Amino acid sequence: MTRALTRAAAAWWPFVLLLALWQLAISAGHVQQIVAPSPAGVAAELARNPALYAGEALATLAVAAAGLVLGLAVACALAVATWFSRFATGALTLPALLVQSTPLVALLPVLARVLGYDVRTVIAAAALITVFPSFVLIAAGLRALPSGVAALAAALGASRRARLLLLAVPAAVPNALVAVRIAAPASVLAALIAEYLIGTAGLGQLFAVAEGQLDTARAWTAALVATALSVAAYLLARRAERVIGDRFRT
Amino acid sequence: MSAPLRERRTAALAGATGIVAFVLAWEAAGRAHALGASWPPLSDVVAYAADRQHRGLLAAALAVTAREALIGYVAGALAGTLLAALALLVPPAAPGLERFAAVVNGVPIIAVGSICAVTFPPAVNPVLVAALGTFFLVFVAATAGFAAAPRAHRELFAALGASRATTFARLAIPAALPALVDGLRFAAPVAVVGAIIGEWFAGDRGLGPLLVNAMQNYQIALLWAAALLGALLSALAYGVLGVVRGAAARRFAP
Numbered sequence: 001m002t003r004a005l006t007r008a009a010a011a012w013w014p015f016v017l018l019l020a021l022w023q024l025a026i027s028a029g030h031v032q033q034i035v036a037p038s039p040a041g042v043a044a045e046l047a048r049n050p051a052l053y054a055g056e057a058l059a060t061l062a063v064a065a066a067g068l069v070l071g072l073a074v075a076c077a078l079a080v081a082t083w084f085s086r087f088a089t090g091a092l093t094l095p096a097l098l099v100q101s102t103p104l105v106a107l108l109p110v111l112a113r114v115l116g117y118d119v120r121t122v123i124a125a126a127a128l129i130t131v132f133p134s135f136v137l138i139a140a141g142l143r144a145l146p147s148g149v150a151a152l153a154a155a156l157g158a159s160r161r162a163r164l165l166l167l168a169v170p171a172a173v174p175n176a177l178v179a180v181r182i183a184a185p186a187s188v189l190a191a192l193i194a195e196y197l198i199g200t201a202g203l204g205q206l207f208a209v210a211e212g213q214l215d216t217a218r219a220w221t222a223a224l225v226a227t228a229l230s231v232a233a234y235l236l237a238r239r240a241e242r243v244i245g246d247r248f249r250t
Numbered sequence: 251m252s253a254p255l256r257e258r259r260t261a262a263l264a265g266a267t268g269i270v271a272f273v274l275a276w277e278a279a280g281r282a283h284a285l286g287a288s289w290p291p292l293s294d295v296v297a298y299a300a301d302r303q304h305r306g307l308l309a310a311a312l313a314v315t316a317r318e319a320l321i322g323y324v325a326g327a328l329a330g331t332l333l334a335a336l337a338l339l340v341p342p343a344a345p346g347l348e349r350f351a352a353v354v355n356g357v358p359i360i361a362v363g364s365i366c367a368v369t370f371p372p373a374v375n376p377v378l379v380a381a382l383g384t385f386f387l388v389f390v391a392a393t394a395g396f397a398a399a400p401r402a403h404r405e406l407f408a409a410l411g412a413s414r415a416t417t418f419a420r421l422a423i424p425a426a427l428p429a430l431v432d433g434l435r436f437a438a439p440v441a442v443v444g445a446i447i448g449e450w451f452a453g454d455r456g457l458g459p460l461l462v463n464a465m466q467n468y469q470i471a472l473l474w475a476a477a478l479l480g481a482l483l484s485a486l487a488y489g490v491l492g493v494v495r496g497a498a499a500r501r502f503a504p
Contacts, residue, residue, distance in 0.1 A: 011345035014353050035365060086261040090268020094485060100439040101484040102477045103447045106461050110288065133387065136436045144428070178394040178429075182387060189358055196360050207360065223361035230356035231349065238348060245397075 037217040042224060045217040052206075057225050060202040063119060064191040064229075067126020068183055074127065075134035075179065083142045083168060084160070092135075100132040104193055112198050122202070125194035130183035134176075141175030142168040173248040177241040184233035192226045203229075288470055295478060298471035307460075312479045314456040315376070315445050319483070322380025323441035327434055329381070330388030338396045339418060348393075355386040363451030376448030376456065383444035384437045391433020395426030431495045438487035442480055 019039050026038045037045075046053060078096070081088040099107070104125055111128075115121045145167055153163050195204025203222045210218035273292060278284075280291030299308055333351065337344040359379065366375050399421050407417045449458025457476045464473035 014350035086264035090265030098481040227356040234352035
């Protein structure tokens with residue numbers, strides 16, 4: 001019993017620390033109630049409308065998941081293209097860097113004009129944020145063979161296709177799992193920002209409406225539920241990395 | 251000329267051709283107005299940025315953003331590496347440190363931006379956002395890297411009775427280097443975009459406010475010039491770290 005408690009404390013102290021700092025900041029009076037509610041205020045708000053937050057969280061989660069899958073698929077395709085050709089590496093890296101170095105808040109108006117002010121733009125935003133790190137990681141993973149293996153396969157007459165499917169892809173699995181660990185929480189936050197700016201549903205839109213009405217308790221609860229989703233996505237991806245990754249390591 | 255060197259030179263040439271192809275495609279699309287008025291030809295953007303009236307403003311903004319991104323990057327990379335090393339050396343602390351990194355990464359900027367703006371001076375926020383983004387990516391890359399040591403090597407170290415410190419210094423660190431350098435590499439653009447986002451929400455100088463101004467006043471050339479400068483800054487850092495990565499990968503390949 002005490003051991004389980006110790007283990008739980010070792011795992012979950014960051015949340016306790018965060019709550020304590022938050023309460024301290026509120027109590028010390030540095031932050032006005034109109035700027036930020038107390039932890040108790042947020043807990044009460046969540047208890048008042050559990051169905052509302054569950055519904056909006058599900059909406060955000062669905063959009064983020066769609067964006068994550070789309071972004072990972074694009075990243076895989078780009079990484080395979082660079083595996084086949086250095087020309088593709090040169091042609092793709094600069095635009096990828098341009099997209100990555102422009103804030104999502106600046107890209108969104110452009111995206112919305114092309115895709116429309118609806119859920120498609122939100123999915124595209126969640127996908128876009130995941131592409132670059134996943135692309136870099138998977139492209140590096142495809143080349144992460146033990147030295148000599150690629151040369152041996154070539155000497156034995158393996159086709160490029162066979163080398164990709166039988167050597168490079170399995171070698172890239174650990175890196176791809178790291179990519180998911182980075183991309184999964186990022187897609188939730190990107191979906192939140194996109195919903196905040198242009199969305200018609202989800203936690204981001206809930207946040208935007210509450211902020212407009214100066215309902216800070218509701219705005220903060222929406223943001224914290226999004227943070228919880230992002231952390232859950234990270235921990236889930238971490239577990240998958242441990243379980244699957246071990247089978248692909250040498 | 252040795253074969254690997256020739257291979258690398260051919261690869262560099264193919265890469266450069268790819269960059270040229272992208273630049274030409276952008277120019278052609280802009281000239282043909284294929285994507286509307288908000289997508290100008292690249293030469294227009296370059297001409298705007300090189301114009302005597304604008305280049306001082308853009309250069310000053312770029313310098314501010316580069317400085318913030320660099321400070322945030324170094325601080326975030328150090329913190330990420332140290333915490334990942336701590337998680338490896340003190341296994342009971344690992345789950346908590348993982349959650350700490352995930353929570354730090356999961357706080358939405360749209361919620362805390364206004365609080366940061368009233369709490370910290372405007373010059374600090376961009377550095378903070380750049381550091382947090384870098385921290386998370388480097389932490390993830392380092393934890394993945396530390397786990398990358400081949401099982402046979404780990405068992406050998408254990409069988410020979412190596413201490414935890416020896417195993418860390420002689421096995422975990424060399425095995426982690428390629429993944430860690432990869433993480434440092436893709437964290438560079440994240441530090442740049444973090445600095446710009448920090449400026450956007452809670453700063454007063456740099457490329458971020460330029461982007462906001464350009465968007466609000468529909469100054470397309472300024473918008474693209476500022477975005478392109480941010481991308482070039484990222485590309486520079488990314489390229490330099492790519493050279494480092496190549497050296498690390500050759501030296502520490504499994």
